Amino acid sequence: MTAGAPAPRIVAAVAVGGAVGALARWGLTGAFPNDVDGFPWTIFAINVAGSFVLALLPALAVVRRSRLVTVGLGPGVLGGFTTLSAYSEEARALLDHGRTATAGLYLVGTLAACLVAVAVADHWSSASQREAFEAEGGDE
Template identity: 35%
Template sequence: MTRAPIRWELLPLVCAGGAIGVAARHVLTALVPDSSVVWMTAVINVVGSLLLGFVAGVCGARHARWRGFLGTGVLGGFTTYSAFAVQVAGATGGPQIALVLAGSALLVILAVGAAVAGLVVGARVAREAAA
């Protein structure tokens, strides 16, 4: 498999988008009590997966600037599976471990399903816009 060359001219767009996405995630998690942060992170990841699928569906192989800014940047900064993993790891003590692990598996399933839905809708929007 051949990798596409790095498009250095997109780096400022990706960085700016990433800053926006991280700031949005920070604000949303700051709005909920500490006991709900793991749930907010889960919601952020599912919604971000849906939106990333939509962006990928609309942009396809075209629109590298928008894909870089919105996809890799904004939504890449918005979603955070590493923070979710740390939050889950911190909550896996005691008798709730099975529930926590089941919830983690459910999150992955929901996020992938959301991404697929976003791809389908985004591709349909792109086709209708091109028609």
């Protein structure tokens, strides 16, 4: 292993978590498919919920106690669950179908809703919890 490279168990935790998150997203998009001309509610909800949970992680002591849990849930599960590629693809498809206003609303609305979700989750953790999270390695 080279200097600075993550331990294999850390890489495995991210990989397994990422697979779980991606499968959860795939399942939800299959269960709640979007109409190509309509607002992409499923991906919107996935990205907002994922942003909220990711921002909430510092408030959870069980996450702060274990580096494997931190990377498995953060960049792993939530990284695989949330999706910039599907977000951009949904916007592209809306533009392809002449739904410019819906695409713009989707792009700006998702960003705004994700920022609100992060702000709300941040209020659920204390300053000392956030400091402990940073001191313990945070989301490095």
